[in-house]
Amino acid sequence: MKKHNYSAGPCILPQEVFEQASQAVLDFNQSGLSILEISHRSKEFVEVMEEARQLALELLGLENKGYKALFLQGGASMQFLMVPYNLLQNKAAYLNTGTWSTKAIKEGKFFGEVVEVGSSADKDFRYIPTGYEIPQDADYFHCTSNNTIYGTQMKSFPEVSQPLVCDMSSDIFSRQLDFSKFDLIYAGAQKNMGPAGTALVVIKEDILGKVTRSIPSMMDYQVHLNKASMFNTPAVFAVYVSMLTMRWLKNKGGIAGIEPLNQKKADLLYGEIDRSELFQGYARKEDRSNMNATFSLKDDSLKERFDSMWNEAGVNGLNGHRSLGGYRASMYNAMNLESVQVLVEVMQELERRA
Ligand SMILES: *Cc1c(COP(=O)(O)O)cnc(C)c1O
Numbered sequence: 001m002k003k004h005n006y007s008a009g010p011c012i013l014p015q016e017v018f019e020q021a022s023q024a025v026l027d028f029n030q031s032g033l034s035i036l037e038i039s040h041r042s043k044e045f046v047e048v049m050e051e052a053r054q055l056a057l058e059l060l061g062l063e064n065k066g067y068k069a070l071f072l073q074g075g076a077s078m079q080f081l082m083v084p085y086n087l088l089q090n091k092a093a094y095l096n097t098g099t100w101s102t103k104a105i106k107e108g109k110f111f112g113e114v115v116e117v118g119s120s121a122d123k124d125f126r127y128i129p130t131g132y133e134i135p136q137d138a139d140y141f142h143c144t145s146n147n148t149i150y151g152t153q154m155k156s157f158p159e160v161s162q163p164l165v166c167d168m169s170s171d172i173f174s175r176q177l178d179f180s181k182f183d184l185i186y187a188g189a190q191k192n193m194g195p196a197g198t199a200l201v202v203i204k205e206d207i208l209g210k211v212t213r214s215i216p217s218m219m220d221y222q223v224h225l226n227k228a229s230m231f232n233t234p235a236v237f238a239v240y241v242s243m244l245t246m247r248w249l250k251n252k253g254g255i256a257g258i259e260p261l262n263q264k265k266a267d268l269l270y271g272e273i274d275r276s277e278l279f280q281g282y283a284r285k286e287d288r289s290n291m292n293a294t295f296s297l298k299d300d301s302l303k304e305r306f307d308s309m310w311n312e313a314g315v316n317g318l319n320g321h322r323s324l325g326g327y328r329a330s331m332y333n334a335m336n337l338e339s340v341q342v343l344v345e346v347m348q349e350l351e352r353r354a
Contacts, residue, residue, distance in 0.1 A: 004339035007317030008148055008292060008330045009170070009191040017244045017334075024240065035240055040233050045240075049229055052243035056200055059246060059254050060179040070201040070221070070229045071239045076169045076188035079199060080104040083142065083165055083184065084111035085219045089211045093117045093138040093162070097154070098125040098147040099323065100167060108142070111213075117141075125150040127284040138162050139210070140183070146171035148191065149321040151294030151328060152287045157181060163207045171291045172200065173249055174333055175259050183207045192291070192332045194242030197235040249333060258333050265331045265340045266290035272344045278302065278351055282326065296326030302354060310346045318343075 005012040024035040031044055038045055049071065056069040072078065080103055084092060088111040096102060096119035108114040118132030125147060134141050140163040146153045148170040157164065163183035172187040179185065183204040190196040201221070208222050217223045217231065224231050252258050270288060273279045273295045282294035297303055310318055320326040331340060 001314055003314050003316040004342050005316045005335075006329045006331070006339075006343070008321070008328060009188070010196045011191060011330060011332050012334045013194065013241070013245055014248045014334045017241060017248055020244050021237075021241045035237055038236070040230065040236050045236060046230070048236075048240050048243055049234065052239050052246065053229060055243060055246035055250060056202060059173055059249060060185070060202065062179055062202060065180055065204075066206060067202055067204050068225050070203070070224050071189075071198045071234055071242070072201055072224060072229070073198060073235055075190075075196075076100070076167060076186060076199050077103065079167070079186040079201060080107040081110065082201075082219055082221065083140075083186070084108040085213075085215055086208060086211065086221050087140050087163065087165070087184070088112045089139050091115060091135065091138050093134045093141045095119075095129065095132065095141070095143040096121060097128055097144050097152060098150045099321075100147065100149070100169070101142075101144045104142060104144070104167060112139075120152075125152065126282060126287075128152050128154050128287040132158075134158065134160055134162065136161070140165050140207075142166070144169075146289050146291055148289075148292050148330075149294075149324060149328075151281075151283045151289045151292045153289035153291065155287070163204075169199075170330075171289070173246075173255055173258070174262050174291055176255050189238060189242050191330075194245050195238050197238030198242060200242070245334075261337065262290050262331065262333065265335065265337055266293065268337070268340050268344060269293050269329055269331070272347050276347060276351055278354060279347065282324070291330060291332060293329045293331065294320060294324065294326060295329075296320070302350065305353070306346075306350050309350060310343065313342055313346050315339075315343055315346065 028035040053069040057063045091113040093115045094105045096116050118129030120127050120129050141160045142165045144167045165184040168185050169187045170191040185202040187200045189198045273281050279295050318327050320328045
């Protein structure tokens with residue numbers, strides 16, 4: 001039986017993407033070759049890469065606006081250092097909203113001064129800080145749009161005069177934003193756009209070339225841009241499956257088409273967390289993530305019963321991050337409303353039995 005997969009990442013992808021990808025493993029576009037064995041320099045794969053780069057810009061509404069898309073390796077974690085390598089001359093401003101921002105800040109410090117302009121560490125990252133000031137002389141401002149572990153999401157972004165850099169790993173393509181406000185967006189594919197193995201980087205080209213340090217080729221965005229994301233062998237299969245997922249999303253009406261469903265799923269689950277006497281949410285209400293809902297049982301003695309109930313209902317991956325415990329329901333684009341209904345029914349059944 002197919003599970004209701006709430007894993008934070010690698011995560012659920014559309015069933016039709018799994019089917020298309022498995023077909024391509026056997027015979028890619030009737031080429032007589034598997035997607036796993038074709039040359040990355042073949043015409044067929046160059047077309048896949050170009051479609052993937054194009055779709056990313058199209059879905060974000062960033063075509064013909066000076067942006068380019070790359071599919072790089074090393075995950076979002078590599079971007080924690082590529083960003084400062086390419087952009088940090090003296091000083092950068094970072095907003096600390098949790099584990100991932102903390103890691104990005106750590107890497108930034110290898111390259112210059114990092115000013116933590118705001119942090120929600122004082123309340124275990126349950127909220128998104130506001131009212132912070134960004135130094136005028138910062139080379140860029142970095143934030144994390146959605147904190148995958150604590151279940152918080154930035155609902156608005158500050159107006160900044162410097163380049164705005166955002167780690168959108170866990171909510172890319174999930175909600176409409178004015179993406180042209182951002183100068184660099186990155187996302188590990190395995191949260192909401194594909195399998196593990198590649199990271200999408202969308203860059204407004206005019207922010208590059210401002211640092212004086214020399215940059216090793218693999219770390220240099222300009223090198224990857226000049227080679228159309230083919231400086232070295234890309235993650236062929238991961239890019240292909242990401243492309244299929246973006247095609248699927250485009251056919252659903254793009255971000256505008258999927259956003260109402262994401263809202264419905266989040267409303268349904270948070271509604272139950274708030275209604276039920278048995279559960280409590282982790283994040284401050286106004287900062288709750290529509291992608292990763294974090295919650296826990298008020299009474300831990302019900303844990304064993306609840307865990308076996310959701311397991312039996314075919315729910316997978318509901319345990320909270322190992323650093324936080326409790327539960328985390330990741331409801332990425334490919335998750336149906338029905339899967340959330342299944343979870344909510346289990347929560348209600350627990351209440352009846354408790
Ligand atoms: C998962 C995650 C990362 C790390 O991604 P990797 O691809 O594993 O390096 C970074 N930022 C956010 C917001 C994440 O959710």
